[in-house]
Amino acid sequence: VDYVTVNEKAIYRIKITDKHPLIRCDIQGTYGSDEEDPADRCNIYYTYDITVSGLPYPMEYEDGITVYQGSSKTTELIITPDYAGRYVYSFEVSEKNDKTIIDSDSATLIVNGYTNCDEACRNQGYDYGVCRSSCGVDERNIGTRYCLQYAQPEPLMDSVVASTASGGGLGVTSTSEEQKSYTRYCCCGFRELEVMAWTNKNKYETGESVKVYAKVSYTDESNIDAKVYGIMEKPDGTTDDVEFRQVCAIAEITDAIEKVYASDASISTEIGCSNAEGYCNPRCIYVASYEDTQLSGRYELTVYAVTPEGREAKAKLYFSVNEPQLSCDEICGLEGYDYGICRASCEPDEKNMGSGYCEKEYALASDATYALKVCCCGKLTPPTPPAEKIKIQLKRGWNLITLPGEGTLEKGSCERMYGFVYMNSRYYTMEELEAEIGADELMEYLRLHSFWIYAFENCYLEFELEEYSSFTEINPVSGWNFIPVTYDMESMTLESVKGDCTLDKTYMWNPDKQTWEKIGLDYVFGVNDPYQGFISYTKKDCCFGTDQLTPPPLPED
Structure with a gap:
């Protein structure tokens, strides 16, 4: 559908595309005009006629349109209406030498016979008249009949030659772009x-x-x-x-x-x-x-x-x-955090500093509503190395063991067992000592002392290690001491680790025989000894450690 006014030209563009199958050059003869240049003998072309019916207006269009094989050509159909009306018309495209190749299409032309908007408004005493999609609050809307109603984009009718009526070759197809109409109103007003x-x-x-x-x-x-x-x-x-x-x-x-x-x-x-x-x-x-x-x-x-x-x-x-406002990252830095970021909500390990350090962001372009973001401060801590798990083997009966260091103790495969700790010259059950000194102090004591576990069957405890204990942390006191075998005592003698301690008596517990075995300072701790325990008697407080290496003394004379 197209809208024009009286004496306004309506122009349509018609594009014809030839889609005959390509053939070799015929040097003995050609199709088309008898007056063609011999140099064009290989340019095969066809001639098409356009016929328009259903319009009472003067029309201009090209007759006998030449289209070379496989190419396209666009021509114009110009209509000049000289009075108002509404007409549905058709146009037809056919090959000049083969009228069986034919197709048709139709269109609607509406011709309005009004004066323009500005004239209509001035005739009513206004200073001006303009066509708009909507009138201003201080303008008078006098309707659509004084404005050209149009659609975009302009009509483009494609006629493509494709086949013959008998089914040979390719037929004719026609396409027109969909047109969207826009309503325009005549708005009258006083010029300000x-x-x-x-x-x-x-x-x-x-x-x-x-x-x-x-x-x-x-x-x-x-x-x-x-x-x-x-x-x-x-x-x-x-x-x-x-x-x-x-x-x-x-x-x-x-x-x-x-x-x-x-x-x-x-x-x-x-x-x-x-x-x-x-x-x-x-x-x-x-x-x-x-x-x-x-x-x-x-x-x-x-x-x-x-x-x-x-x-x-x-x-x-x-x-x-x-005044210049601190950004979220800047305020978090001042508060001692590693980063600051604006989010809809903070993570559990982040501190919420409120929305004052974040810009407002519009949630939808279609309205003026927006969602507030809050400033979230956080610490960046690199991932810790994977935890090492150590199995502490227990024999059926009494076992003298120690914790490998700082970490978490789990039952492992052991179902039933009892634990006893020697402290202040007496034995405590695990439950009694935990109630007296607390869980954290108990774990600290167990990594620097050996203790008893009674198991009802062979099994193992599982310890998730965070940091090893060292024999340099062991500080015996006067009397009997339950001493741990730490990981760094392996392959060392008791003499080399006792530091400044004078050990009067030392015994290791044999869990297989369930008996004590006396050891001397020349005892070498083996691969199976770490995380076991032994007892030593000393007459005064001292510290385990290695002897300090010093050069030989100078001669006296």
Whole structure:
């Protein structure tokens, strides 16, 4: 469907594509005109005729269209209606020498016989009339009959020769792009000078430059050159003059539209630019830069426009200036954290600093609602190495063992067992000692002392190790001491690890025989000894460790 006015030309473009199967060059003869150049003997072409029916208007179109084999050609159908009406018409494409290759299509042409919108409005006493998709609040809508109703894009009818009626070769197909109609209303109004002004943002930090843009036009959308200036009132009540410059370059105008703050997105509907056509409406806008934003608070700018005839209009805008705000990452750094990030919600191990350090982000472009994000501070701790698990073998009966170091003790394969700890010259059950000194102190004691476990069957305990204990941490006291065999005592003698201790008696427990076995200072701890225990008697407090290596003494004479 196409809409035109009386005496306005309706132009259709018809594209014909030949799709005959390609054949070799026939040097004995050719198809087509008898007057063709012999050099063109290999250019096979066909001639097609167009027939239009159903329209009472004068029409212009090419007759006998030559299309070379496998190529396309576009021709125009020009219709000039001389009176109003609505007509459904058809057009037909056929091959000149084979009328069995034929196809047809139809279209609708609506011709309106009205005067234009501006004339209609002026006849009713208004200053102007313009066709818009919607009228302004100060304009009168007098309907659609004075405006051209149009569809985009323009109709494009493709006629493609494809087959014969008998089924040979390829047939004819026709395609038309779908047309979307736009309703336009005739809007009548009185011609007034208007100014619209906006900034690239509505919040700034102190010292930040403010970009101001202004559009000056009449209410009938006609362009005008004007002198534009502004007066800025600062938070302390003082004022500054603001100078505007005129900008007519499409790139600068487009940039002004794209950088507008989200709440003023309607600016893009007030200013339209077409790079293809090379112009903007309005033709020019006015731009100013304001630098004196050292004071925080609310700024008010009044923009004035004065035409060469002396007509004047003004508009006001407001923006705020705040002290520079710390970012989320900066405030988290000051609080001693490794990072800060804005999220919808914080992780369990992060500290929530609130939404004041995060920018508001619009959730939907279709409305002005937004979701607040909160500042989350956190620590970055590299992953710890995988924990080592050690099995402590127990024999049925009594076992004198120790914990390998710091970590977690688990039952392993043992179902039933009892534990006893020698402390302060007496035995405690595990439960008694834990109740007296606490669970953490008990684990610390068990890694630096050996202790008894009674097992009802052969089994093993499982220990998840975090850090080994060392014999250099062992500090015996006067009397009997339950001493652990640490991992670093393996292959060393008792003499080499006892440090400054004088061990009067030392015994190891044999879990297989369930008996004590006395050992001397020359005893070498084997591969099966770590995490077992032994007892030693000393007359005074001392410390295990290695003897300090010193050079031989100097001779006396």
